[in-house]
Amino acid sequence: MPVVFGSPHVAKVHQYAALLNGTRASPLHGDCKNPVGIEYRAGQDEALHRLKRWSEDETLDIAPGYGLVGDWLPSFRTSASLTVRCRKCGPCLKQRAKVWATRGQIELVASRRSWFGTLTLSPESRFIARLKADAAVSNSARWNDLDDTEQFKEIAKVIRREFQLFLKRVRKQSGARFRYLCTTEAHKDGFPHVHLLLHEVSETRVTKRLLEKQWQLGISHWRLVNNHDHKVPWYVAKYLTKSILAKPVASLRYGRPPLEALTETIGDAALGRSPAPENNPPSWLKSGAVHA
Numbered sequence: 001m002p003v004v005f006g007s008p009h010v011a012k013v014h015q016y017a018a019l020l021n022g023t024r025a026s027p028l029h030g031d032c033k034n035p036v037g038i039e040y041r042a043g044q045d046e047a048l049h050r051l052k053r054w055s056e057d058e059t060l061d062i063a064p065g066y067g068l069v070g071d072w073l074p075s076f077r078t079s080a081s082l083t084v085r086c087r088k089c090g091p092c093l094k095q096r097a098k099v100w101a102t103r104g105q106i107e108l109v110a111s112r113r114s115w116f117g118t119l120t121l122s123p124e125s126r127f128i129a130r131l132k133a134d135a136a137v138s139n140s141a142r143w144n145d146l147d148d149t150e151q152f153k154e155i156a157k158v159i160r161r162e163f164q165l166f167l168k169r170v171r172k173q174s175g176a177r178f179r180y181l182c183t184t185e186a187h188k189d190g191f192p193h194v195h196l197l198l199h200e201v202s203e204t205r206v207t208k209r210l211l212e213k214q215w216q217l218g219i220s221h222w223r224l225v226n227n228h229d230h231k232v233p234w235y236v237a238k239y240l241t242k243s244i245l246a247k248p249v250a251s252l253r254y255g256r257p258p259l260e261a262l263t264e265t266i267g268d269a270a271l272g273r274s275p276a277p278e279n280n281p282p283s284w285l286k287s288g289a290v291h292a
């Protein structure tokens, strides 16, 4: 049983998943095939305070002062035992895609306008990316000793770095404020390519020409998307269902409401005091961020 010390992050992530599920919060593992038990410990922590309110549920075990595995904890600390998703099985990958698609929908509606892009690498760029990946691992391993998965991971790292540089250039050239969600997907030949949603927050300064020009490793395709088309984020998120290797990269707090609003909603929903969020959107969703 992995033990998570005092990290509010973990509990908040699970709260968020439960919110998106529209379920009670206790079956935090949802439809996962291999649920994992964790122990969550914290002091005076808002997330844990909320968890305490769910303690009437027998699947959630809360113990003040003492760790559930029998360790002593100072009395101001509390621990909770949760069963959570493995994040690796088929249903977990689907859930991950759902979470990111929902975040995408929230960002899409909130932004001024959004671009959908697909970025690929030319044969020369692939060659160079492979060399860079090879150089990066050369201290610890020989490239040819790595299996396909490990090679893919290393190459994907190089491409993500190039992608960050691309964003930097677009930001500098356009002066635009934008937010983004991108996923790297494995090609049939094992080489990743990138799918991207780029949201212009306030002014519309980014142009197709600029985007094409600044992706310098190969060809990129861009189009503007309809802010109210809730299928659009799935163009990016669907790759997350295919493989654990398809990683999402996004702006800080992408698609997430303020935490206070979140814990409020989740607390009530968990106690069955209000209908599931789907039927009765919380206030932060009502204010312009509801999908049509």
Ligand SMILES: [Zn+2]
Pocket: 031, 032, 033, 034, 035, 085, 086, 087, 088, 089, 090, 091, 092
């Ligand atoms: Zn799972």
